[in-house]
Amino acid sequence: MEKLTFEFFGGAPVNATRAPALVGVVGSGNLEVLIEPAELGGACAVEILTAARGFGATWKAVLDDFFTRHKLADVRIAINDVGATPAVVALRLDQAVEDFLGGGA
Amino acid sequence: MSSYYEASARERLHALFDRGSFHEFLPPSERVVSPHLVQLDTPAAFDDGVIVGRATLDGRPVLVAAQEGGFMGGAVGEVHGAKLVGLLERARDEKPAAVLLLVESGGVRLHEANAGLIGVSEIMRAVLALRSEGVPVVVLDGGQFGCFGGMGIVARLCDAIVMSEEGRLGLSGPEVIETTCGVEEFDSRDRALVWRTVGGKHRYLLGEADAIVADDISAFRAAAIHLLDTKPDLSLEALTAEHERLGARIEKFGALRDALDIWSALGVEKPENLPLLEADAFRAAVDGKRA
Numbered sequence: 193m194e195k196l197t198f199e200f201f202g203g204a205p206v207n208a209t210r211a212p213a214l215v216g217v218v219g220s221g222n223l224e225v226l227i228e229p230a231e232l233g234g235a236c237a238v239e240i241l242t243a244a245r246g247f248g249a250t251w252k253a254v255l256d257d258f259f260t261r262h263k264l265a266d267v268r269i270a271i272n273d274v275g276a277t278p279a280v281v282a283l284r285l286d287q288a289v290e291d292f293l294g295g296g297a
Numbered sequence: 298m299s300s301y302y303e304a305s306a307r308e309r310l311h312a313l314f315d316r317g318s319f320h321e322f323l324p325p326s327e328r329v330v331s332p333h334l335v336q337l338d339t340p341a342a343f344d345d346g347v348i349v350g351r352a353t354l355d356g357r358p359v360l361v362a363a364q365e366g367g368f369m370g371g372a373v374g375e376v377h378g379a380k381l382v383g384l385l386e387r388a389r390d391e392k393p394a395a396v397l398l399l400v401e402s403g404g405v406r407l408h409e410a411n412a413g414l415i416g417v418s419e420i421m422r423a424v425l426a427l428r429s430e431g432v433p434v435v436v437l438d439g440g441q442f443g444c445f446g447g448m449g450i451v452a453r454l455c456d457a458i459v460m461s462e463e464g465r466l467g468l469s470g471p472e473v474i475e476t477t478c479g480v481e482e483f484d485s486r487d488r489a490l491v492w493r494t495v496g497g498k499h500r501y502l503l504g505e506a507d508a509i510v511a512d513d514i515s516a517f518r519a520a521a522i523h524l525l526d527t528k529p530d531l532s533l534e535a536l537t538a539e540h541e542r543l544g545a546r547i548e549k550f551g552a553l554r555d556a557l558d559i560w561s562a563l564g565v566e567k568p569e570n571l572p573l574l575e576a577d578a579f580r581a582a583v584d585g586k587r588a
Binding site: 193212214217218219222224226228241242243270272273274 | 305307326328339342368
């Protein structure tokens with residue numbers, strides 16, 4: 193396994209009382225994304241545990257794109273990954289934000 | 298219509314119970330993850346593959362659990378098992394209308410062998426203790442991974458089982474049987490064989506499943522509501538009667554080689570047509586013929 197962490201700055205803070213959201217499943221080619229409010233001094237922090245080693249640059253590219261789409265601050269995103277492709281990761285991240293901000297189930 | 302089979306455990310919980318009523322205990326944000334998987338350098342899930350909580354069903358309070366087959370086949374590890382046991386013990390204090398188990402599991406998580414085995418045995422004991430205090434435990438089984446191994450035993454210790462045709466229930470799963478007894482004994486890739494042996498229709502015909510429904514979350518919901526007033530009966534008379542029923546069953550069907558032969562022996566006309574029928578037509582076709 194490999195642990196990766198990223199931080200993004202310059203987003204808009206989300207309401208600290210928002211309920212955490214979880215999407216996806218820790219299964220082959222899939223991942224789970226947990227997103228929750230956190231006092232991070234304006235950062236959006238992403239922590240990844242992945243079964244596939246050596247894809248740090250790919251994760252960074254996917255997350256750079258994600259942060260361009262969703263400029264969030266004071267948010268913690270935690271990911272457990274079992275080798276999901278970049279497209280699946282991007283879709284799951286979007287789904288997580290939609291559930292988190294939409295307050296849906 | 299919303300497929301139960303295709304939905305994740307979380308989606309099932311939110312769609313099956315009264316809208317907005319589900320409240321999770323030990324949610325993913327608490328990060329109560331498996332201590333064993335990390336040591337094995339294997340990704341863990343924030344909920345350890347089972348979601349537990351309370352909800353209302355048709356306005357009545359229930360405690361509920363849903364296993365996520367997508368995470369390690371829904372297998373029971375130490376944390377996963379402890380969450381289920383905790384839920385069942387909580388029910389002994391709170392006395393909800395019922396406990397509903399949305400099972401989807403291959404049984405014990407072999408990565409956590411002993412802890413998982415102990416977990417399953419504790420679940421069994423907790424189910425029986427709860428039932429003996431008058432709270433019914435109802436199983437819903439219609440997920441992609443079925444219900445096997447220790448969870449298959451747990452399911453049969455409960456008061457009632459609701460299945461779809463897609464649901465499967467058994468002790469050793471098809472692949473385990475093939476691996477240990479050979480492909481001549483059981484071809485796990487023969488889907489028709491698998492479903493007519495461990496699928497919902499056969500389990501309903503044998504009297505193991507109490508209800509068979511279409512693969513639709515609202516159909517599972519309706520069947521669960523219908524079973525809320527089940528009265529657990531762990532009396533010696535009830536257990537003796539069940540043993541006699543099972544004894545008679547093996548005497549009657551023990552020598553038969555295929556589910557089709559059993560359906561024939563039950564008096565079902567054109568048993569080869571049963572796998573093609575939708576739930577309603579199936580129920581009508583086998584009315585009064587179940588073992």
